[in-house]
Amino acid sequence: MAFGNKPQSMDQLLKDFLKKIPHRTKFKRGMVLHVWPEVVGEQISEITKNIHFEGDRLIIEVDNAAWRHEIHSNRYSIIKKLNDKVDAKIVKEIIVRAT
Helix, strand or coil, rough: CCCCCCCCCHHHHHHHHHHCCHHHHHHHHHHHHHHHHHHHHHHHHHHHHEEEEEECEEEEEEHHHHHHHHHHHCHHHHHHHHHHHHCCCCEEEEEEEEE
């Protein structure tokens, strides 16, 4: 008995499912927030707070200007890594604020 469909990997099935769900952008933003510590590392993850989205901009707060400068200098690399990790161009810009 032959079936017309070829078996697909779970990874591909999940990607196909995610393309069809409503509020996909919100879901992907949640994924970005979840992978933040993995992408930036433990040290930066510990000093960042109040990470949230304002549109397609990821807003991050840090306690001092030195960390703000460090993250700001590496923002394009961080954006690429985050977007690659969630397989979508969710983060267009990172804004770092020193509090």
